[in-house]
Each structure stands twice: as structure tokens, then as C-alpha cells.
Amino acid sequence: MAYTPQMIESIRLVEASRERRYTEKHPRLSPAEKQDLLRRFHPDFRPDTMRPVKVGPSRGSMMPHELVDILEARSRLDPDTFPLDRIDYDVDVLVVGGGGAGSSASLMAHAAGANVLQVTKLRLGDANTMMAQGGIQAADKPNDSPMIHYLDVIGGGGFVNKPDLVRALVHDAPLVIKWLEDLGCMFDKEPDGTMITQHGGGTSRKRMHAARDYSGAEIMRTLRDEVRNRQIPVIEFSPAVELLSDGEGRCTGAVLMNLETKDFFVVRAKTVILATGGFGRLHVARFPTTNHYGATADGLVMAYRIGANLIFLDATQFHPTGAAYPEQIVGLLITEKVRGLGAQLVNVHGEQFVFPLETRDAVSSAILRECHERGTGVITETGQHGVWLDSPMIEHIHGEGTIQRALPAMFRQYKRFGIDMRKEPILVYPTLHYQNGGVEISDDTSTCIENLFVAGETSGGVHGRNRLMGNSLLDVVVFGRRAGVAAAERARSVKPGRLTLEHVRRYHKELDEAGIGMGRVSPMILPSYARHEARPGANSVVL
Amino acid sequence: MAQEMVRVFIMGKAYEVPKGLTIMKAMEYAGYQFIRGCGCRGGFCGACGTVYRMPGDYRVKVGLACQTIVEDGMYLTQIPVFPANKATYNIEEMRPTLGDLVKMYPELSRCLGCNTCTKVCPQELDVMNYMAAAMRGDIARTADMSFDCLMCGLCAARCPAETVQYNIAILARRLYARHIAPRAQHLATRVQEILDGKFDQPLDEMTRLDRAELERLYNERDIEPE
Numbered sequence A: 001m002a003y004t005p006q007m008i009e010s011i012r013l014v015e016a017s018r019e020r021r022y023t024e025k026h027p028r029l030s031p032a033e034k035q036d037l038l039r040r041f042h043p044d045f046r047p048d049t050m051r052p053v054k055v056g057p058s059r060g061s062m063m064p065h066e067l068v069d070i071l072e073a074r075s076r077l078d079p080d081t082f083p084l085d086r087i088d089y090d091v092d093v094l095v096v097g098g099g100g101a102g103s104s105a106s107l108m109a110h111a112a113g114a115n116v117l118q119v120t121k122l123r124l125g126d127a128n129t130m131m132a133q134g135g136i137q138a139a140d141k142p143n144d145s146p147m148i149h150y151l152d153v154i155g156g157g158g159f160v161n162k163p164d165l166v167r168a169l170v171h172d173a174p175l176v177i178k179w180l181e182d183l184g185c186m187f188d189k190e191p192d193g194t195m196i197t198q199h200g201g202g203t204s205r206k207r208m209h210a211a212r213d214y215s216g217a218e219i220m221r222t223l224r225d226e227v228r229n230r231q232i233p234v235i236e237f238s239p240a241v242e243l244l245s246d247g248e249g250r251c252t253g254a255v256l257m258n259l260e261t262k263d264f265f266v267v268r269a270k271t272v273i274l275a276t277g278g279f280g281r282l283h284v285a286r287f288p289t290t291n292h293y294g295a296t297a298d299g300l301v302m303a304y305r306i307g308a309n310l311i312f313l314d315a316t317q318f319h320p321t322g323a324a325y326p327e328q329i330v331g332l333l334i335t336e337k338v339r340g341l342g343a344q345l346v347n348v349h350g351e352q353f354v355f356p357l358e359t360r361d362a363v364s365s366a367i368l369r370e371c372h373e374r375g376t377g378v379i380t381e382t383g384q385h386g387v388w389l390d391s392p393m394i395e396h397i398h399g400e401g402t403i404q405r406a407l408p409a410m411f412r413q414y415k416r417f418g419i420d421m422r423k424e425p426i427l428v429y430p431t432l433h434y435q436n437g438g439v440e441i442s443d444d445t446s447t448c449i450e451n452l453f454v455a456g457e458t459s460g461g462v463h464g465r466n467r468l469m470g471n472s473l474l475d476v477v478v479f480g481r482r483a484g485v486a487a488a489e490r491a492r493s494v495k496p497g498r499l500t501l502e503h504v505r506r507y508h509k510e511l512d513e514a515g516i517g518m519g520r521v522s523p524m525i526l527p528s529y530a531r532h533e534a535r536p537g538a539n540s541v542v543l
Numbered sequence B: 001m002a003q004e005m006v007r008v009f010i011m012g013k014a015y016e017v018p019k020g021l022t023i024m025k026a027m028e029y030a031g032y033q034f035i036r037g038c039g040c041r042g043g044f045c046g047a048c049g050t051v052y053r054m055p056g057d058y059r060v061k062v063g064l065a066c067q068t069i070v071e072d073g074m075y076l077t078q079i080p081v082f083p084a085n086k087a088t089y090n091i092e093e094m095r096p097t098l099g100d101l102v103k104m105y106p107e108l109s110r111c112l113g114c115n116t117c118t119k120v121c122p123q124e125l126d127v128m129n130y131m132a133a134a135m136r137g138d139i140a141r142t143a144d145m146s147f148d149c150l151m152c153g154l155c156a157a158r159c160p161a162e163t164v165q166y167n168i169a170i171l172a173r174r175l176y177a178r179h180i181a182p183r184a185q186h187l188a189t190r191v192q193e194i195l196d197g198k199f200d201q202p203l204d205e206m207t208r209l210d211r212a213e214l215e216r217l218y219n220e221r222d223i224e225p226e
Helices: A005-023 A031-041 A065-071 A100-111 A146-156 A163-183 A215-229 A298-306 A360-372 A392-398 A402-406 A408-416 A472-491 A502-514 B023-029 B098-104 B106-110 B116-120 B127-135 B139-145 B154-158 B165-180 B185-195 B200-207 B211-220
Strands: A050-052 A062-064 A089-096 A116-119 A240-245 A251-257 A264-274 A316-323 A385-389 A426-435 A438-440 A452-454 B005-010 B013-018 B049-053 B061-064 B075-078
Touching: A005 A385, A005 A392, A031 A360, A050 A065, A062 A065, A065 A298, A089 A100, A089 A251, A089 A472, A100 A116, A100 A215, A100 A264, A100 A472, A116 A264, A146 A163, A146 B200, A146 B211, A163 A215, A163 A472, A163 B165, A163 B185, A163 B200, A215 A472, A215 B165, A240 A264, A240 A298, A240 A502, A264 A298, A264 A472, A298 A438, A298 A452, A298 A502, A316 A360, A360 A385, A360 A426, A392 A402, A402 A408, A452 A472, B005 B023, B013 B023, B049 B154, B098 B106, B098 B127, B098 B165, B106 B127, B116 B127, B116 B154, B127 B139, B127 B165, B139 B165, B154 B165
Parallel strands: A089 A116, A089 A264, A264 A452, B005 B075
Antiparallel strands: A050 A062, A240 A251, A251 A264, A316 A426, A385 A426, B005 B013, B049 B061, B049 B075
């Protein structure tokens, strides 16, 4: 699967310019240049990718077609006939989701003395958290402060982030790093214990903490191990498919579906935390995605039906460096850390075209401009466009062995396909990475629906229109913990409520009146890649 | 141009699939919709451990379905879950010693040194030798050598001594990070400052700044050199 002769020809040019580029610093974009670049090339500004949603509390808001399709859809449950008289689980706090946010929430709610049930669609730990390679931000060095971190977050987000959420994020950041250190999370450290920190796109201080290039995996497996140690009940392969309400605007539980038996189970809960992750697997604008198999926006659908607001969902993050070659791994994430360590982006002629650590939206747009306007990208034999990420520069700067030491996962991945990224550059193209927006929350993760809390990628506002690297691992732990604390606290004063699907009935009525959503059912639960289901005319949403 | 196909046997049933696909994509091509055996699809989560054999070869091979390319004649099945023994412990109260490790996992000493675990590890970790380090009580080395473990469970599935290498390894890593690696002093200092409320007022002030002021501060902020 090594490179084709045509690609090797271009690689020679990349090699030829490497020594010169070693000292060449590509200028940063001015604010005006950046705006222009985004307007002309970022998919968020393409008119054909979105439409306004016609029903629900955020009606009129622009969102990607793929999301609107599942919002303008019917429940799996018939509110007129679904039996809610048998309660299968009766708990204080129901946590929906098995990733970093859900597991942090479970641990904190359990520590606060609540009777917790955690449910998840796949296995505990099957989540984007597990895949985050680059790191987690926290202003814990003497030359840094939460205020500087605040400025980076809000500037990266386009100055529209919700201030109270940004404040919570940067305020809690060192606290969660300490919490994770105490749990035995193996961060990269100097021999004296000092955290090794790097820059990421859009950071003004080196505050990216990492655990080699398994940062998210290390955090996730530590949290998962601790959830198991605490013997918190977890039900796997049993996603929530609908929330329950008391008919008066409060959330009172959820209905689960056992994916293997297709049986439904009713959970009565004093408070519910939704931490179901984002929408990567909806393949917005038909981009490939870095996201894990279960990222199908189930939480957005359920929260919206019960009446929560959705914000910033017209802002999708495309990670500038998804794999573009070989074909088998197209869309997979090439962590920003590769650029953080000094690898530059270069075109088919071996020339730089963007400062490598601009914010992700700007770098993505610059790559799209290179490929589709200037025609200076590389095109593979399957027609995939891409530009070079000059990984050998890393060893040129930091010495031999750096890649295997700092990027073992990625080195291994490329080696499987016969590419030695220490010696050859790798081909990249933007890939759908992150749902910037989501359910509107307050800084304690509460929503406009009483007793419903939302944390992690399902929520929106903290990152504005664009999240910075290292702030999503931070987001899931910060707001997961806050959700656990707040939901447990609230549960102490809540009496178990009536269980109804009134809100679903109302939502269906709204759909009927708008004359839309016939024949569509959501949440999607799992994407459908099985070939027979991809045939024209087949229902793409089975289960 | 006709696509070049290979024949694979998924749980004993033959399918023709395009050459070059991963096992995961080949199974989807064959019509499977995964519920189990599929997670991150990127080699990080260990959900898709797969065992297979090639024709004319008695040896059982393993790989992650999302990372392994199908070959003609491959005879495969997934092992999406393995009933592994997992101890429960309070990491804070434990000591990073052989004694505490063995208390949690007495079967540790049953290792036969057969090296099967190393041979099956899809991450190419030297599992047997990190287990040897654990048996010497060298927690730091076990932690370091096992760091890239995805906990897919294939080692435990094949272990004749019935040890669960990956659960022993995560305990070693947590013990190392909690009790052996020096704590980050700058972090402890910053946490104390936060708990003392040192940043509350300046942060409150920042939340009240208007957009123009934020933009000015952002565009003028100094950036730490690479």
C-alpha cells in the first residue's frame, strides 16, 4: 500500500524543500484574511449543506440537513400505546452515555451518595473520548492563567461562546487534571513531576497535557476502571431511545432499548444526565468522519423532543488533518499534535500554504482552497484529494526516535499500510470531527427542562462556533463532573414523577401539522454501513 | 474495471468481498450491521478483536477488525467480549508493590512464560515481558511497557494460565501514576490558588467584557514561543 509513483514524485519536492522550510515560518493569517478564507471555503458557509428546522423549540434555526432529517422524525415509541406502568429500574440519577462525560458524571453522582444507573449504547468507554489523541488543556503553568485560557477559548470560538460556560471550563481545568492525576492517569511528565505541555492550534500558552498519543484512551480507561471499582451499575448495549416527562415539563426518566433483544425497559429517575456524544456519524455534507461508531446525535433528538433548545448546530468542526491515503483509513484522525511537534502542511510542489497552528476551521479552509481552487493538492488513484503533512520534519527538529516515542499509535497505524511516517510525509484532507453546538445548558449543566442535565459534546455553547484542540477532553470531564454533582444534589429534593410520553405526543402533532417527518424514525442509534441496506429504496434506519 | 475480489469465511460462511478492505468493512460489505465487535473504527478502543486462520496454516492469528486487511481464504470470527476477571480496589489506599498486585490478582504468578500473549497482541506489545516485570514487582516498567494496551482481551482469551494481562496492566499503570511518578507541583499550586478563589474576580470581569474588548485582547495577546 506504499505510495504510487506519482505521489513519490511529489514527495521528492517535499524532501527538496525540507531544509529550507526548517527555518521558514509561514505568516499567520490576519483576522481579515481568516474571515475571508472561512467565508469562501468552510462547509458551514456552503448554502447547500443546511436548512432551517421546521418544528420544535429552536424552529427556524439552520442546521445540517442530516441533523434536521432526524429531528423532523418520529419516536420509536407510540405515545398512545407504549406501556409505562411497569418500572424496570428506579434510581436517583440516570446517566445516559458511556464516554468521558457520562463516566465522570457517574463517579461524581455516586460519590455524592446518589443511587446511579449508567446506560450506554455500546460498551462502557466506546466513545470519542477514547479516540482523542492530542491532549487536554489546563492553565496550570506559572506563565499561564485561567484568564489567558479564557481568551484563547473565546477567540477560537468566534467570540460567541457562552461566557459562563467558558468560565466554568477554564476555572475547573486544573482541578480536573488534579482529579485525574489522583485517579492514576499517566500524564507525560518530566522526571521531577512537571507536566510536559505543548501548544495546540489557537493556544497562546503551552498548556496541552498529554498521555503519549493515547491521551483520551488513558483518561477513558482510567475513568472506566474507576466506575467498575465503585461498582456503579452499568447497562451496556442499551441506549436510551426516548426521555420520559411528567407532562408538566419535567424530565422523569427514560426508555431504554436492549439492542440485542430489541426489548424496551422503563427507567424512572429523579434526574437524568444526557451525555450521548455528538453527530459525526451523520456524515454532514458527506464528509468522512473521525468519530466512533455510535456518534449519531441520539441525545440531541431526545432532548429536542422534550423541549430543550439547540444552539450553534450550524457550526461543524472539520478537523484539517484526516487521513486521505491509504483508502482504508480515509477520514481517520491525524492528531493536531503532529503539527504541534513541528510538521508543516505543504502542497504538491512542497510549498507551505498556511501557518500549521491556525485554528482548525482556518486550516481546514486553507486545505480546501489548495485542493479545490488552486489545484495544488495531491490526487490519489481513487480520486481523493489531499495535501502533505510533513511528518519527517518532526525528527528533523526533535531528533530521531521522536515519532515512535510521542506518536506510537499513529506510527503503528501507518506502518500497517507500509508507510514509514518518520521518513515519508502523510497525505491529509479535512474530516468531520466535532459538533460545536448542542443542547443549551447553564454552567451547572442544567437545561430549560427541569431535572434534565446535559454534558459533553451533546451540549453546546462553551466552544462557540469552533472548539480548540484539547478543550473537548477538558469539556467532557469538567461538565461531566459538574453534571454528576448537580444532578445528585437536585435528586435529593425531587420526588419521583409521573411517567408519560406527553411531550412525544405533542411533538408528533407538531410534525403532523407541518406535514413532515412521515416515515422517518429517530434516534438513529447506529449508522447503517451494511451494503444491502445502502441499496436505493431500502430503509437506511433499521433496528 | 472489475473489482478484484477475495473470498473470506465469516463464522464459517463464505463471502466474496473486494480486495483491500479491512475485516470490518468486509463484514459490512457482506451485509452485517454491527452491534457488538465495532467501536471507534480507528484502532483505539479494542472492541473488534478478531481471530482467524489462513488455509494450510494450523496457526491461529489475531487482529483488530478495523485495522486488519482481508486476505483470500481468511477464516474468521470476532471475540467482542471476554469474561475476564477484574479486581476491585481503592487505588488511593494501595501501595505500588508486588504484594499489593498479587493480593488483587493472585493468578499473576501462574504465568508459564509461553509467550502466547505477546504473539497475539494486535498492538505488538511485549505482553509476556511486562507480565514478567509485574512478577518482579517492577510496577513502573509494567506501566511503561503496557501503555499502548487497548484492552481488547485477546491475550487473556489465549492465556493457558488464565491470567488477565490487561487488567493487571491497568492496575500497574494506575499505581505508577498515583504512587510512583512524582506529583506535579505547579498543578498543586494552581489548584490551591483556584480553591482560594484567586481567579474568581478576574474571571467574573472577563465574562462581562463586550465583544470588541475581547477581540482587542485576543488579537493583542502575546504567544509563548514554540
